[in-house]
Amino acid sequence: MSFLYPAFLIGALAAAIPIVLHLLRRDVAPEVPFTAVHLLRRSPFEQTRRRKLKDLLLLAARIAALVLLAIAFARPYFTASAEGPSLQIIAIDRSFSMSAPGRFERAQAEAREALARAGRGQRVAVIAFDDRATIVAPPGGAGEARAAIDALRPAYGGTRFAPVFDRAIELSERDDARLTIISDLQRAGWENETPVTVPASLDVDVRDVSVSAGNLAVTKLRRDGDNVRVEILNGGASPASGTVRLAVDNRPAATAPFSVPAASASEVAVPYRASARGVLTAEIDDPAGFAFDNRRFLLLDATGRPEIIIVGDSVNQSGFFATRVLQSGDADAGFDVQTKTAAAFGGVPQEVLSQQAVVILLSTRNLDRRGRESLAGFVRKGGGLLIAASPDVDPTVIATSMAWRDFAAVEQPATGAVLAATDLRHPIFRPFGALAANLGQVRFTRSWKVRPDGWEVAARMTDGSPALLERHEGSGRVVLFASDIDRRWNDFPLNAAFVPFVIEAVRHAAALTEVPGEYLVADVPQGGGAEPGVHTLGDGRRITVNVDPRESVTPAVTPVEFKARIGSAPEPARPPVERQARQAEGTQNLWRYGLLLMLAALVGESVVGRTR
């Protein structure tokens, strides 16, 4: 047993007080002359002995109470008998690349081995990760961890390592921990990720379960006049060939041979004129590769240009820059934009409003009750709403229109703060690529300080205040930008990142995809299925879900490269040993038992004392 604050044990010396008092009291007992001392001496021995026993019990109880109090203050704890940290975190990659034959079984075997290495006193947690990291077994016994490992199966997501560290740090916040990552170390797992920094208390161990087998994958599928073009990726070390099969609504439509050189991709043109409706599937055979990337789906349903209403202010010409951006696309990629004043928005017929993909709200001046109700109804029925803060937008009007009781925003100066994307893999920022760095060049003068309750924060200002937020409302989605897009509170419209930002924000608010109706597993909107295939959303819209083609790319990073991407946080001010001790003590809380025992000793002392 060790103590967190051993200095308090000096307080145990107070246990000597009853003894000293007893001795002193005996010494200072007044001398009383008496005549019949021999009669006193004849007191029954049993009684005297019992009295002595009681006295000893009382003394022992008092000493025990004082010692226990000192021990409780010294905060005792048991040091772990097993070597190593007290928490073992096993993170298993279940991205679809792990579906290669034998790969996931090997990962499970590695996990069981790591579990077997855990000491008897160690707690074990299990994390399963692909695009997201999920704690499938919270810190606890090995039995639960083993059951969780056995129950795991490969999923359809891509690899993403950053969330694993987030979860591991979250779990190890109070403990020294060892994180064992068992993965095929797909390189895509590190793409577009901010650098990972782990605390010194988290020891990272990497187990590579990749095999050198190749992989064939269908990575793109599109119509091109009388052909359907299928991109096939060969991740193997030798050329591969085979046949690509097309099907429409599960009915075979066409086939074509393909031949792809080693470690490269080839586009195969399959002679087939696709119909206007249905779901087109391209499939190849790859028994040695990943299981879920051999098919790809394409929605053939005709789609028009998304329609957008910008609610602005005619006096300030708000929405000028946004309108230019949204109308700049070509015939297939652009938007049909119409501008309305807030006062006129209430007069938009419902049948027209229901055709809109997104409403961009840049002003609430003179937005009447009918307009507010139309706006709320539009969003709840599945429409997208993009709100940009500005002097013309009243947060109160928004809160009352959408019936958000917890919504609050306050205009504030934003001196020196710049925009920083919290998650570069967020659908709005994912297409930015290197352009994301430009976000830091935008100069803000004012912004809203928004209470983030009920919102998901996609980007923050460097002063920590939320800059880009989103929330679901009914079947629709609301995206809120905490500064304006009309160059009154910032110079964002002059920045190169403004165009993709507006387009992607609108697309995200409208749940639009690059290819209409096509989603990756990680981006499936609410109500859609998580596995590749065709799904119907709540509003009746059909979508296709495909696996992330980046996951199909081989080779992976090596464990050394993997570890090189992990930075260490600065050493904490406290020595690790002390931190470990604090964690152990905080977990065990033995001082509570000490105080309970002290209470029991005092109760015992009271009972024995009363029988005197």
Next chain:
Amino acid sequence: MPAPAPARDLRFLDPAILARLGTMELKARTVVEGFLAGLHRSPYRGFSVEFAEYRQYLPGDDLNTLDWKIYARSDRHYVKKFEEETNLECHVLLDVSASMAYRGSAPMSKLEYGSVLAGALAFLMHRQRDATGLMAFDDRITFRLPAGARAGHLHTLLLALERLQPGQRSSAARPLRQLAEALIKRSMVVVISDLLEDSEPVIRGLRHLKSRGSEVIVFQLLDPHELTFPFQEPAKFRDVESEEELLADPATVRTSYLRQLAGLTLKYDRGLRGAGIDYVQLDTSQPLDFALLSYLAARQRQK
């Protein structure tokens, strides 16, 4: 033993008042006169043949008691009343051991109380023309005044009582034996002691005295502290005779002590009363009348 009259004034028998009085003679006189004044028509009046008073003749009176000289001088019939007189020899044995010097909450120590009692008894005896002797002892006889009835004898005895000092350890058996050997004729022996010692030798000694024809009365003097053991706080109790020390918590040993004391008292009571010896336990905080009444009862038996 007849009970004293309830209306008696006990002021002058109170040890607290006696303690403030001066000489032993004054104390003894105060006790006896106070005691006798309270007796009124005591049945013990008229023990001696000394003249007591004249009373007018009433029909039925014994003609032998008529005082013919008064009749000759005054031509009136008076009856002459006499007090009885004996030649009883009375010995007072006073324990002067160290334990008798103990004084707890009482106004007087046991030795002082015993001295006043002895003095009062001597005074009473002297009034009755009895020869009175005094013997002080601890584990041996430290002072002895032979019995006498002369006029100056009482003064000598009272002076001796006043000068008595506490002695050593008490052991009454040997002095009792020595006294028994010294007594020639039937006497009355009054033993005044706390008797806080082994009871068997003492009882044997007293029985021996009784067997020699003496009337024996034993006054056991105990201080209120010895009777009730009222101490509260743990203390180191030091024996005033043996210097033996004992650390004890009164709360714990009180019951046992009182039981031991009651056992000792019971031994004396049974051992002495069984032999026809009066045994009277006296609380030194209480008036002396009960002691004197006890004496008078024994005196009556001796007669």
